[in-house]
Amino acid sequence: MADSQTNLAWSTLLDLAGPGAKHERLIRALRASVRAGRLPTGAALPPSRTLAADLGWSRWVVTQAYTQLVAEGYLDARAGSATRVRWTPDTPSALPEADPTPPAPMRFDLTPGLPDLRAFPRARWGDALRDQARQVTTADLGFPPPGGHRRLRRVLAEHLRRSRGAMAGADDIVVTTGVTDSVARVFRAIRQEGITRVAVEDPGWVQLHMAAREAGLTVVPVPVDRHGLRVAELDGDPAIRAVLTTPSHQFPTGVSLSAERRAALADWAQRVDGLVLEDDYDSEFRYDHRPLSAIQGMSPSRVVLLCSVSKTLSPALGIGWMAVPSRWRRVLLASGTARSAPPVLDQLAFAQLIENGGYDRHLRSVRQRYRSRRAALLHALRTRLPACRVSGSAAGLHLVAHLGDEVDAADVVAAAATRGLRLTGMRTFQVDRQQPAHSLVLGYGNLPDAAVDEAVTVLAAVLQGL
Amino acid sequence: MADSQTNLAWSTLLDLAGPGAKHERLIRALRASVRAGRLPTGAALPPSRTLAADLGWSRWVVTQAYTQLVAEGYLDARAGSATRVRWTPDTPSALPEADPTPPAPMRFDLTPGLPDLRAFPRARWGDALRDQARQVTTADLGFPPPGGHRRLRRVLAEHLRRSRGAMAGADDIVVTTGVTDSVARVFRAIRQEGITRVAVEDPGWVQLHMAAREAGLTVVPVPVDRHGLRVAELDGDPAIRAVLTTPSHQFPTGVSLSAERRAALADWAQRVDGLVLEDDYDSEFRYDHRPLSAIQGMSPSRVVLLCSVSKTLSPALGIGWMAVPSRWRRVLLASGTARSAPPVLDQLAFAQLIENGGYDRHLRSVRQRYRSRRAALLHALRTRLPACRVSGSAAGLHLVAHLGDEVDAADVVAAAATRGLRLTGMRTFQVDRQQPAHSLVLGYGNLPDAAVDEAVTVLAAVLQGL
Numbered sequence: 001m002a003d004s005q006t007n008l009a010w011s012t013l014l015d016l017a018g019p020g021a022k023h024e025r026l027i028r029a030l031r032a033s034v035r036a037g038r039l040p041t042g043a044a045l046p047p048s049r050t051l052a053a054d055l056g057w058s059r060w061v062v063t064q065a066y067t068q069l070v071a072e073g074y075l076d077a078r079a080g081s082a083t084r085v086r087w088t089p090d091t092p093s094a095l096p097e098a099d100p101t102p103p104a105p106m107r108f109d110l111t112p113g114l115p116d117l118r119a120f121p122r123a124r125w126g127d128a129l130r131d132q133a134r135q136v137t138t139a140d141l142g143f144p145p146p147g148g149h150r151r152l153r154r155v156l157a158e159h160l161r162r163s164r165g166a167m168a169g170a171d172d173i174v175v176t177t178g179v180t181d182s183v184a185r186v187f188r189a190i191r192q193e194g195i196t197r198v199a200v201e202d203p204g205w206v207q208l209h210m211a212a213r214e215a216g217l218t219v220v221p222v223p224v225d226r227h228g229l230r231v232a233e234l235d236g237d238p239a240i241r242a243v244l245t246t247p248s249h250q251f252p253t254g255v256s257l258s259a260e261r262r263a264a265l266a267d268w269a270q271r272v273d274g275l276v277l278e279d280d281y282d283s284e285f286r287y288d289h290r291p292l293s294a295i296q297g298m299s300p301s302r303v304v305l306l307c308s309v310s311k312t313l314s315p316a317l318g319i320g321w322m323a324v325p326s327r328w329r330r331v332l333l334a335s336g337t338a339r340s341a342p343p344v345l346d347q348l349a350f351a352q353l354i355e356n357g358g359y360d361r362h363l364r365s366v367r368q369r370y371r372s373r374r375a376a377l378l379h380a381l382r383t384r385l386p387a388c389r390v391s392g393s394a395a396g397l398h399l400v401a402h403l404g405d406e407v408d409a410a411d412v413v414a415a416a417a418t419r420g421l422r423l424t425g426m427r428t429f430q431v432d433r434q435q436p437a438h439s440l441v442l443g444y445g446n447l448p449d450a451a452v453d454e455a456v457t458v459l460a461a462v463l464q465g466l
Numbered sequence: 467m468a469d470s471q472t473n474l475a476w477s478t479l480l481d482l483a484g485p486g487a488k489h490e491r492l493i494r495a496l497r498a499s500v501r502a503g504r505l506p507t508g509a510a511l512p513p514s515r516t517l518a519a520d521l522g523w524s525r526w527v528v529t530q531a532y533t534q535l536v537a538e539g540y541l542d543a544r545a546g547s548a549t550r551v552r553w554t555p556d557t558p559s560a561l562p563e564a565d566p567t568p569p570a571p572m573r574f575d576l577t578p579g580l581p582d583l584r585a586f587p588r589a590r591w592g593d594a595l596r597d598q599a600r601q602v603t604t605a606d607l608g609f610p611p612p613g614g615h616r617r618l619r620r621v622l623a624e625h626l627r628r629s630r631g632a633m634a635g636a637d638d639i640v641v642t643t644g645v646t647d648s649v650a651r652v653f654r655a656i657r658q659e660g661i662t663r664v665a666v667e668d669p670g671w672v673q674l675h676m677a678a679r680e681a682g683l684t685v686v687p688v689p690v691d692r693h694g695l696r697v698a699e700l701d702g703d704p705a706i707r708a709v710l711t712t713p714s715h716q717f718p719t720g721v722s723l724s725a726e727r728r729a730a731l732a733d734w735a736q737r738v739d740g741l742v743l744e745d746d747y748d749s750e751f752r753y754d755h756r757p758l759s760a761i762q763g764m765s766p767s768r769v770v771l772l773c774s775v776s777k778t779l780s781p782a783l784g785i786g787w788m789a790v791p792s793r794w795r796r797v798l799l800a801s802g803t804a805r806s807a808p809p810v811l812d813q814l815a816f817a818q819l820i821e822n823g824g825y826d827r828h829l830r831s832v833r834q835r836y837r838s839r840r841a842a843l844l845h846a847l848r849t850r851l852p853a854c855r856v857s858g859s860a861a862g863l864h865l866v867a868h869l870g871d872e873v874d875a876a877d878v879v880a881a882a883a884t885r886g887l888r889l890t891g892m893r894t895f896q897v898d899r900q901q902p903a904h905s906l907v908l909g910y911g912n913l914p915d916a917a918v919d920e921a922v923t924v925l926a927a928v929l930q931g932l
Contacts, residue, residue: 024756071722090765090767114608131592132592141586165494256537266554292538298538298539302556343782
């Protein structure tokens with residue numbers, strides 16, 4: 001190939017601009033020319049003396065650059081022969097695609113699942129992080145303990161005993177990155193121990209069902225009625241030895257598991273040597289009476305209690321935890337490389353926030369906020385949509401609005417989207433999505449107070465326009 | 467079934483101490499008595515009026531408590547009958563075990579893998595976290611994007627182009643919780659696409675081999691010599707279509723992949739439509755010349771470049787990232803629920819630290835620190851153990867000390883432990899651990915400068931005492 005390239009004006013061919021020492025700029029420029037095909041495979045480079053003269057730089061600069069690019073595999077230098085390009089261009093891959101454009105933000109978003117992000121205690125959380133970055137021990141900056149930092153585990157156990165009537169000590173707590181992570185790890189552990197079928201609530205939070213399937217489990221949907229999960233149906237399939245449930249506030253129907261069924265669930269778990277995964281996702285928010293204590297407190301050896309800050313602070317924090325029966329904790333922590341836990345400083349900041357009472361103060365403040373917002377939403381629905389029936393306990397961050405048997409919720413969701421109102425139909429949460437659904441799951445956690453009435457007005461107009 | 471319990475002094479039986487309103491204290495006390503078996507299953511509780519009189523509290527307090535405990539499933543109330551305990555005690559589980567005691571800290575710890583934790587930029591990192599907690603947009607406090615925050619991806623792509631000669635844009639970056647997480651996700655993705663066998667370096671970082679096995683891949687060890695991975699051996703097994711390698715500084719031998727083999731590796735990947743996982747674990751630290759650019763820059767469509775802050779800042783931060791060919795990025799992000807990424811604030815804090823030059827300043831400062839420490843360690847070894855041969859490039863945070871063919875490194879490790887010196891033998895990193903090893907992998911990243919000479923003195927004494 002073209003030895004004649006030695007006659008080119010190298011200072012023109014190469015883009016020597018940019019920061020750094022001369023040899024660094026030359027390395028970058030040569031590498032770029034090779035990659036771009038301007039210097040094709042096999043092409044000879046000028047002797048270092050010639051290139052140096054052409055550039056008006058020292059020969060040392062050129063030999064430094066050649067040596068580096070030979071070591072990197074872009075050039076080939078053999079004694080008594082010219083330095084040549086050895087690199088073969090990478091097969092052109094498809095151009096990197098831009099991220100799929102996120103859906104345009106709507107005027108009103110009633111998607112369930114988010115807390116009020118405007119209420120996030122920025123200053124308190126930021127200060128806690130900074131305090132911990134300054135105070136953390138050097139040892140704690142090493143490899144993090146897989147089950148979570150002991151200080152946070154101790155604080156969380158105390159918090160669960162106090163606020164959820166749980167029975168747990170620091171050694172029963174496993175810190176995770178959230179409920180999805182917790183559930184995925186429990187599912188992998190029980191699959192490994194021979195459990196093959198897990199019951200789930202239908203309707204329910206279907207993303208967690210995916211975690212069960214990924215772990216190799218068969219998902220068995222069990223219906224929910226106004227008393228919660230139909231616990232008796234678990235006995236219909238003796239291979240079911242685990243169940244994922246939201247007893248304190250069923251998602252999405254909003255009912256609470258009745259006292260009879262709570263007892264029946266504990267009995268079932270004991271009888272079949274099974275495991276109950278108690279997803280306690282929004283138990284902090286109960287507006288009519290004290291929240292029921294967790295079932296875990298009745299059966300700590302058969303129940304995993306699943307918690308996170310996603311509904312109390314923000315899902316962006318990536319902090320979750322679970323109280324795990326000791327038998328399962330051993331399996332969980334022994335298994336494999338997936339020992340996810342939040343960064344140690346985040347764990348310690350959360351521990352600080354609980355210890356100094358900041359977390360409880362935040363919960364009290366947002367509880368009051370959600371209680372009023374729920375009342376405002378109920379008022380708006382009663383006023384503007386008197387035919388619409390609402391169900392679910394006075395709790396949490398969402399409610400269920402029944403539109404009537406003649407209305408397909410999917411039509412309402414579609415029509416509302418064209419008017420800047422994002423809604424979610426019940427069908428999203430049904431395991432079998434063949435049946436049309438007649439109700440909406442309205443999340444008000446992140447809906448500004450000022451928008452409540454207007455959002456319902458839009459919904460009323462949509463329903464009228466169907 | 468003692469109805470006579472109504473005659474007990476309830477104020478004595480129940481522990482009503484503690485914080486909270488009267489009915490909350492009563493709920494707690496009754497629940498604790500039921501759990502502890504002091505109120506056995508079937509036992510009748512006194513009528514609310516009686517208990518109220520006995521406690522000297524209002525009847526409202528008692529009915530509140532009974533109602534709550536009935537709802538929770540601890541008590542059973544039927545019209546015309548006494549309120550009774552319904553709860554059956556949980557099968558006593560084994561007492562929660564204390565965490566296994568961590569090994570006693572030793573005077574000198576030369577385990578490879580840690581950076582200098584005393585050099586962690588506490589103030590800079592803490593301030594960045596706090597700044598981000600205050601500045602983050604409300605939208606960014608919602609559900610985090612699975613591949614990482616766009617701002618961090620953009621900053622990392624620029625950083626990789628500049629410091630590693632990589633070819634990557636923001637859309638090619640996936641943010642993870644570290645190299646183990648990155649590798650595990652790539653392994654799951656390639657297994658899903660039909661790749662069944664992955665080559666790994668022997669010796670190598672065996673924890674990552676575990677991630678391959680967990681993903682269902684067969685691990686094929688390939689030997690390493692003084693030119694790095696023996697790339698030619700990949701052709702011996704046509705089912706191998708992925709390889710995990712540390713070209714810039716092989717772990718643990720410390721050699722760099724030769725220019726010939728870099729080119730051969732890129733050729734192989736193109737020929738077999740394979741994937742190279744380039745673990746760039748400590749490329750920031752090179753003391754003799756400029757670091758070689760990443761192979762990813764030569765073959766961006768066939769190489770995943772794996773990075774983290776574990777060796778530059780701290781493994782406790784849980785921040786990693788990878789540059790991924792677009793084809794594989796799609797598979798990675800589409801697959802399942804395991805979309806681990808660090809908390810959004812940590813991602814933004816790291817972006818801020820790179821943007822304001824703080825990360826580069828930190829790297830320059832610790833690079834200087836490690837360079838001197840390495841020199842001090844070499845000096846001490848030459849002085850006190852002249853027969854010991856050292857190998858590995860002038861790079862990274864560890865070196866290999868060859869003790870001689872007659873010495874079994876395992877004996878040295880054991881004897882050193884009794885003298886407060888923690889060492890790691892080469893066998894720890896060999897896939898086939900049957901052969902005795904004659905060398906130690908000495909990590910000096912987290913060894914205080916003042917301890918270097920003394921640690922080598924202890925090692926010399928250990929070798930003499932064998």
